[in-house]
Amino acid sequence: MATGRTHRPATRSRGIPEATVARLPLYLRALTALSERSVPTVSSEELATAAGVNSAKLRKDFSYLGSYGTRGVGYDVEYLVYQISRELGLTQDWPVVIVGIGNLGAALANYGGFASRGFRVAALIDADPAMAGKPVAGMPVQHSDELERIISDNGVSIGVIATPAGAAQQVCERLVAAGVTSILNFAPTVLSVPDGVDVRKVDLSIELQILAFHEQRKAGEEAATEAALAAAAEREGSTDGAADGTAAHRKGPDGDVPAVMPA
Amino acid sequence: MATGRTHRPATRSRGIPEATVARLPLYLRALTALSERSVPTVSSEELATAAGVNSAKLRKDFSYLGSYGTRGVGYDVEYLVYQISRELGLTQDWPVVIVGIGNLGAALANYGGFASRGFRVAALIDADPAMAGKPVAGMPVQHSDELERIISDNGVSIGVIATPAGAAQQVCERLVAAGVTSILNFAPTVLSVPDGVDVRKVDLSIELQILAFHEQRKAGEEAATEAALAAAAEREGSTDGAADGTAAHRKGPDGDVPAVMPA
């Protein structure tokens, strides 16, 4: 977006591909499980299966971190847990604030997965005065008036936004102004931030929509062969979408075909 | 990945790239907002900004759907809303079940974004008998004994798993056996499913870890200019030095880091 140019050029040497970074937490989770079962070593094949990727990819990923394996043997679980943790910066403590303590915010506050990694929920913040003081996940909700102070006092650099969409941009701006440089956004809206601030977004309904797309196609596959031909014809601009090679069948136990859009 | 094999070979005409599919919901959201403001047309530039992508990508994406724009003018908002909705399969009704009504499950049940798209929460299911009958989001929680019947009765093909990690695989198997073919998994575990079943996963802590990685690097950047030089030198076996955020060491002969492991 306009925010463009985060300019990732710098320091080329530090080149761990983004796609690899995104998988490190996955490996870490699998390794942690192995570690808990006191498994001493794993092969790339085993670990890959546990993490849900293929082994070539895993080996390539690890090769960006260094040569941490032993040929003919595999990887030392504990050692790798440490290396990946360090690489991800999880050996240090990251205080985070969660803004917007509705259902989702509360779920996040209670989510064990944060604490178990290096994350510490430093504060729960909500704009509703009625929420103030109410305990959520064993911690009192604080009013958003306190936001700047909390961030500054705790040295928070990561903020989680779980507010309604309408409030998100404003909250974002306050967070950034107060010193936050990484934001995890659950609000279904595009945040604009200055350069140097990272935003990751999770949109629950987007995931479902992607599933629906594939689901729809699966349904269509039953009548696929002919649909294919229809699809070709469909390419016309015919405003009155009579065509629609996209069979909207829903298979299902009761196998009924819902109305296919009045068009 | 394991889920492989849906085999999307032929039907060249219907080939919408996965990356494009993943952005369609984003466009749809931006378009819906425009539609609500009664904006009749948008240019690729405007819409791209609203959706948080660049315009070339947007135009390319749309070109996979067909030629729905008007040169020199832009895109008709309403028309595009309809086309994208149809492409995503949102013009039909998708009953979904949510399994695991803890904090997160409740948040999902209450999440407006589902209903506003084509999704209808057909049932909330939990294994805890104490939950049974309790109303969440205006709907009684049902016991998991009912799972198979519910799915079958409602023709559910999409399931959402919001259980603890330990229960997820089993729930998944029951869903699949009962006829579900798309799963959105919030449990921090890798699900294995038979061919033909789609799984998408959302892991809240993974997103935070990715942010932490970048955050860490930002911190290092303050001393970056010199770090860059150091990085060059680093190519060497180098001393097993500081845990200065940088350092992608080739593991030296043994060069084992003194286990500073946080146990």
Add this chain to the structure above:
DNA sequence: CAGTGTGAACCGATTCACAGCG
């Protein structure tokens, strides 16, 4: 002539396949 639609160049990520090493 503004703005879409798209071939072609580019770039990053994945996969292959095997050399290298314990």
Add this chain to the structure above:
DNA sequence: CGCTGTGAATCGGTTCACACTG
């Protein structure tokens, strides 16, 4: 011999730049 580590091939996605059109 088994398994890692990695160059080379491949693939998919993004970006560029411009021909084309309403």
